[in-house]
Amino acid sequence: MPSFNLADLFEIVADAVPDNLALVAGDARLTYAELDARANKAAAALAAGGVGPGDRVAILSYNRAEWLEAQIAAFKLRAGTVNVNYRYTAGELAHVIADSGAKALVGERSLVARLNGVRGTLPDLTHVLLLEDGSDTEVPDARSYEEDVAAASPDRVAIERSGDDLFMLYTGGTTGLPKGVVWRAEDMFFTAMGGGRMIGDPITRPEEAAEVAAAGGLTIMVNAPLMHAAGVWICWAALTGGSKLVIWSGRSFDTAAVLGVAQAEGAQVMSLVGDAMARPVADLLTADPKAFDLSSLLVLACGGSATSPDVKARLNAALPNLMTILDAMGGSETGVAAAGIEPDEFGNARFAPREGMAVLDENLKPITPGSDDIGVFARKGRIPIGYWNDPVKTAATFVTDADGVRWSLQGDMARVDAEGNMVLLGRGSTVVNTGGEKVYAEEVETAVKAHPAVYDALVVGVPDERFGQRVAVVVSTSGEVTAEELRDHCRTTLAGYKVPRDVHFVPEVQRTPTGKADYKWAKATALEAG
Template identity: 70%
Template sequence: MAFNLADLFETVADAVPDRVALVSGEDRLTYAELDDRADRAAAALAAAGVGTGDRVAILSVNRAEWLETQIAAYKLRAVPVNVNYRYTAGELAHVIADAGCAALVGERSLVARLGPARAGLTDLRSVFVLEDGTDEEVPDALSYADAVAAAPSGRVARERSGDDLYLLYTGGTTGLPKGVMWRSEDIFFAAMGGGNMLGEPVTSLEELAANAVAGGLSVMVNAPLMHGAGMWVAWATLTGGSKLVLWSRTSFSAEGVLEVAAREEVQALVLVGDAMARPIADALEAGDFSLPNLFAITTGGSVTSPDVKARLHASLPGLAVLLDAVGGSETGVAGQAVPPGPDGTPRFLLKPDSAVLDADLQPVKPGSDEIGVFARSGRLPLGYWKDQAKTDATFVTAPDGTRWALQGDMAKVDAEGHLVLLGRGSTVVNTGGEKVFVEEVEAALKSHPAVYDALVVGAPDERLGSRVAAVVSLTEDVSAETLRAHCRERIAGYKVPRDVLVVDEVRRTPSGKADYGWARKTVTPSS
């Protein structure tokens, strides 16, 4: 049986039409209402010439129209394209042009940001504007609200396939954003829960419908839908017949999130590592929030420090599950966290189709301390959009015929068989001939109770080539030497930061990932 994302959503909508599907700001839609709005959006896109295989860019913060447009595109067998709303005009234009988008649905202020760059988007035929309270002029644009209101209701007639394309643009750690191509069926099972977040994946649409009728959690996603972590959990929620609650403001507010979570009786909270979890812990300790239904917190995109997890458990007695997931745009969800090692380094329990591979694409021996690259087999992307060279470098075939996706994270496997993440190969600091994996140093720093957040990079050094440097934010005054002494108890001396720069706030991307470019400029302002 083929599994198509539009078919999956429609199956659930038919099974639980009156159940609340989506809460986003003032919008509150049942499954039937969300399905109808997506049908109307599909009709509006079709009237603008969007058809099978056409790409539709979505440029917006979290809001109901983001998901309406995505579902609408899948109904048409078109390909929605996630666009990072924090991008500059040139970066926005790159993604829209690279994907060859025929249509764009975006917030007025964000579409206006394109400015003159829009003239170079020769494939872009239609622009639909979402009102966001601003009055910037967007020439030759249609009102999304008016177009959807005027469009006919009723399902779009399409014979869909599990091969229909799912395209996820990812910024990665270096270079321009690139599109990762998946079959829709493969991404559903590799990253979206397979129709059953709490158990075995479904094997039929009938089983999906039955699970939806029997289920019904309340899940709050705080990560942006424009990133895989937020998007995947949103789809896992909607294909499970659960209520999806979105954090829909442009900036994160821990107090605001907890207020919404309490009002909506949220049972599962989805965060992005310390960037969101630490402020949530602060707010819980400082405020009076009643969250009796909350039993699970999951994070993706970045790990959560052990001290933060302990504080969350202390503030939320009913919290039964608190875990980090490991994976990426090229691998899907590939494992979940277990307690860290003695030095605080994150460790993960891998899924059976994941491994750490050596240079010959063979799994490294557990407990050997051999460093390899984290990889996954099984359901994998087709490759990168219009980039065969990157496809060949990332998606490789071992001598035994197994196809692997190499995510780029360097890692080893401990004696218990757990994945020990060391950091991206692109962020390794080579200091005096020794390789230092920055995430290992960051974990050691963040295990000190005074360190709120930390990033580690290489700084130019005349003698060593590069020296280890750290940018940290603190909860209380503590000397750089105290932090270095703390690290020396946990990691080798050559890994201890020679430079420790204290800042008010460690900058991260909107998805909570490390902004190493900012950190490098901070430690070496002239670079």
Template identity: 45%
Template sequence: MHFHHADLFEGLADAIGDRTAVVCGDDRATYAELDAAANRLAHHLAGHVAPGEHVGIHLYNGLEYVTALLAILKIRAVPVNVNYRYVAAELRYLYDDSDIVALFYAAEFDDRVAAARTDRLRHLIAVGDSAIADAVPYGEAITGSADRDFGPRDGQDVYIIYTGGTTGLPKGVLWTHEDLFMAFGGGNPYGPPHTTPEGVIEQARTAGPLTMMAAAPLMHGAAQMGTFIAFWMGATMVYVPRFEADAVLRAIGREKVVSITITGDAMAVPLADALETGDHDVSSLFVLSSTGAILTGAVRDRLQALLPNVMIMDSFGSTESGYTASAVAGSSPEAGLKYQPNPNATMAVLDGALRPVAPGEMGVVAKTGRIAHGYYKDPAKTAETFVTDADGVKWLLTGDIARVEEDGTIRVYGRGSQCINTGGEKVFPEEVEAVLKGHPGVFDAVVTGLPDDRWGHRVAAVVEPRTKDLTDADLDAHCRERLSGYKVPRQYAFVDELVRSPSGKADYRWAREQFA
């Protein structure tokens, strides 16, 4: 057995096969049932896909997504997560860039799949009644042998997670299975890392019953990794097909969910709204963890008031780094994001020469050790992001600008690539966004920089208001009480609905287009 996600899951199916592994709506499967279904699907897939080839998953959350993911891993192929919100042109880029040769897709995406299909994409498996002539129905593909007669695997096999980020085209982040396992908790995020795969199985076997939930779509790396972390703990993972706050809260009550993972304000705000207006039983909930996007202090405080008995955690990390740090008490974009590095994460703040900065100095957040090893088909971006210092240590430069505090914590100001230089002063959008979202009349906001003849750039905000009577003057007064003058937005655009990525990240290109 290796630190390979398929090896580990098969070990769990043998050790705790009768436990429920996944739930989505009325559908549920035990570890043994999920393993058997993945074996059948893997045998079909092996007739069309060779080890090392790439297979896309273009589905909503559901048992089919998890089964397809495991099937791909079982035959040592490489899964590629596909954003279901992409239009045909975006899909064409992703299908081509990722070199997928096979695709699982929902039939409702027929038109987009047909329009985006590349010559390399030779095999389709459709969930639902698809009109694409050569697509194999999912139900037919999963009728083969349930035997587990696959060849040996290796912890150095490749796992790819595509990430859209806030700017630029999607990038395929390259991991080995072993590094991915270790970086994303390894089932033991706060204790010593596992030394053997068998130890993971034993930990799950002896663990008590636990029900967890990933509110984000499985096409997002955080939800995939959250699923595997639940498995390594021998837990049940609960999903909803698509994020909808009332559906999430109903699932928490129905399945007695103890821990839920969300992605920042984009999910926290609708959940808070639903808690205020609905009658939901969330008495089982003990932990709410946010990762992958900003959770502002005002939103967190609102959730905490609605969930007084729930521990709210805010984690710092990325698709390239894995879990890295946890926010300390009082941390928020308004007051300054302050994190305590995970004791298992080799994390530093580096200067331009890749040397650790002294307390009080600014630098770039970096991580070494168990990290991704590059971007698929992008050697230039790989060389820019994954660097080696004078001592031969390989670092991942996250792009986040931070300062080291005297107590060893780090204060993160924001992504350097989005920093707005206005008259020589630096403004980090996250801080201004957090202040705006603290106004009771604001539902959501994204801040960006616009060209300015005098200042180089000026601060501008796209705002989705809660009320129609919200004005620029209201927001200006609110911001001037809480921000230095140069940080206050000079221009606003009010929109009916603010566009974010499905993972909750701000779309800064879209924001700038609103002003154009």
């Protein structure tokens, strides 16, 4: 019997719409039948290397069709996958692979070569399949992915799967070494992948996925790296709903090239990662509204990082057929947990919580709506099992309240307005404690970025002899503005102690490739500037 297992659901959809285009990635164009056959072959190639139920398969690659082939293949074998950040150093790569106990690695030659000097420290890793990427670097004890796939059988794996099979997400967080968040596949499907429907209520039977697919899917373009949750979640929402999935396979976000692909493929839904992707799109379309025919585009799905109100306004103006910009809030520990709504009167991001979401005080009690209390963003119900191989962090993040209800604490701090919506303040790990007052970085960043001359900004705390810490902001601009003008602007919406005392102008605010705030860089920049 099929289950809410991702491999089962994919096969149901592939059988329902075998000739529909499933995946476009660069030059690769695969129907559902072709993608299923390729994944079956990849599963056979992994099984030949000893991969079976409960094992882990690490994937180390930029966006490409084989990334998803390998993941589907692992799920067909009831193995889990380990998403590995391709920007990691050899030591970081070795940590993730060793910590996860990965038995197999599918990766691009130039990336896997980083492990050449540390392979001896990875006794569990016994099977390596290389994806060619133009590099000629020698990688010992490795096989060709394409050759093994070409020689393998296209027949499906005869195995009974379960919704209890594991889905792992390695996340770096803001501090410390990467850690693996472990979910049941079924819970991941319903909390982060749409539950079988991009729009409407989730499916109630696995077989219902065939009906949804037969009714016709959408054309969905994913620009985030698949190594991150924001990218892979939308991919699975597309593949379990019978949609045409287009993934950006460039090595970096090239705005014009991305919009060219969206135009050529007739993208109806496009994912962007906060201002890092949305702002350059808005800039290009504002400068040249007729550069691309994006009349097919109906929905922009933004997540992974904040999207500023001014950017949303410009996107809405530039895309006349756009129905909505969906802002999602969530994380590896909570899934997609809340939907963005209009900001509050001060410009702070607000989110309408999904079922099971709450803002909890230090006693794990929901805080009172309309109060000034600040709590931590949390989810109950379908939440992760815990962190892989880390009982201490599991106990700290996945907690049980006095009534026996288990919660996942994401780490974002928020208030709850009188209507029950969450007003996001920022991560607890980025709070600035100045003279005993707590200042949340994202609240100040929102105020700073509301100035029309500010392009981007990050807020950090720096040492202060009198107050312990003081608020500093690193700013890039698109117009003329002085530090004092920025402070005056912030005073209109922020209490005095929250207004940045230090303002450091830089040509460009550095963010991670997925648009997330690089607070380590921002703090180093602020400290160096003095």
